Amino acid sequence: MIRMTLRQFRLPALAGAVLLVLAGAYLLRLGADIRTVPDPARLPDRYAQTMLFLAGGFALLPALIGAFWGAPLVARELEQGTHRLVWNQSVPRRRWLAVKLAVLSAAAALVAGLLGALLTWAAAPVDRVAGDRFSTVLFGARGVAPVGYAVFGLVLGVVAGLLLRRTLPAMAVVFLAVVLAQLAVPNLLRPHYLPPERVTVPMTADTVNRARNLGSITGSPVVGGLDVPGAWVTDISPLRTADGRQLSDAAFGTCFRDPPRTGATGTFGDTAVCLGKLNxxxxxxxxxxxRFWTFQWIELALHLGAAGLLAALGLWHVRRRAG
Known part of the structure; x- marks a missing residue:
């Protein structure tokens, strides 16, 4: 069964090997170039766009693995009826599916692990200076988490092909599902892996001017884009008064729309001065x-666990379905 699976997988494997060699050569060259920059402080400005582009492309890798490696492997056999030949040779259905899942999962983990390691190495000097290790996009292209994403995408693709029994629909479904998971996990799950630490920040005029945005479309007293050095800010409360109550919309609106004119400069100018006087x-x-590596291992375990549940569903289904 392993030999047969490898023979069926030879063309996708060849494509993956070519991708790995080309991407690996580029990342090795990129890492070498980054390390020749004499002033490390310039690295984030010089390579920020490159890092975002690479991380964005890396985020698509699990979806591509699931769609082009996972979905066709079983769905094509079911479409063509070749699975019956194997089953009639006394190969148990569960073994037939388990071998396919194991072989392709190992290949997906190898490709994602090597690319992730190379990108982590290449980007290390930039990451050290930028200090933004939890960025929604960048986090998923570093460390061990990409291995979990790839295995999850692969297993989802195989199981989708098994359930839908059609290659193209399975490819479309798994691609969309993996992309949605890549969007949902950083925003809904990742901030809550461990209880966050908390800090109270006085909103002086200078602090208000360091924010990236102020207010909302409904006029609520909210502020966004405040940073904590060496940390990922996951939540910012509305503006609060000294007694802990939320600043009223009316008081906020007065400062936001019609503050006293002081000639102040800065991002929010007179509005910042007005809010700064309210304590x-x-x-x-x-x-x-x-906590970066702790979160990396948690995210790896999360995706491997989801892949394990999907594999169990597939093994249960293949035993019950008719030929």
Missing amino acids: LHVDLAYQPNR
Whole structure:
């Protein structure tokens, strides 16, 4: 069964090997170039766009693995009826599917692991200076988490092909599902892997001017884009008064729309001065950068666990379905 699976997988494997060699050569060259920059402080500005582009492309890798490696492997056999030949040779259905899942999962983990390791190495000097290790896009292209994404995408593709029994629909479904998972996990699950640390930040005029945005379309007293050095800010409370109550919309609106004219400069100018006089603060929840590897291992375990559940579903289904 292993030999047969490898023979069926030879063309996708060849394509993956070519991708691995080309991407690996590029990342080795990129890492060498990064390390020749004499002033490390310039690295984030010089390579920020490159890192985002690479991370964005890397985020598509699990979806591509699931769609082009996973979905066709079983769905094509079911479409063509070749699975019956194997089953009639006394090969148990579960073994037939388990071997396919094991072989392709190992291949997906190898490709994603090597590419992830190379990108982590190449980007290390940039990451050290930028300090933004939990960025929604960048986090998923570093460390061990990409291995979990790839195995999850692969197993989802195989099981989707088994359930839908049509190659093209299975490819479309798994591609969309993996992309949605890549969007949902960083925003809905990752901030809550561990209880966040918290800090109260006085909202002086200078602090208000360091924010990236202020207010909302409904006029609520919210502030966004505040940073904690060496940490990923996961939640910012509305503006609060000294007694802990939320600043009223009316008071916020007065400062936001018609503050006293002082000639102040800065991002928010007179609005920042007006708010700074109200003795306000916000409560921030954050995950410190020292938890980066803990979160990496948690995310790896999360995706491998999901892949295991999907594999169990596939093994249960293949035993019950008719030929």
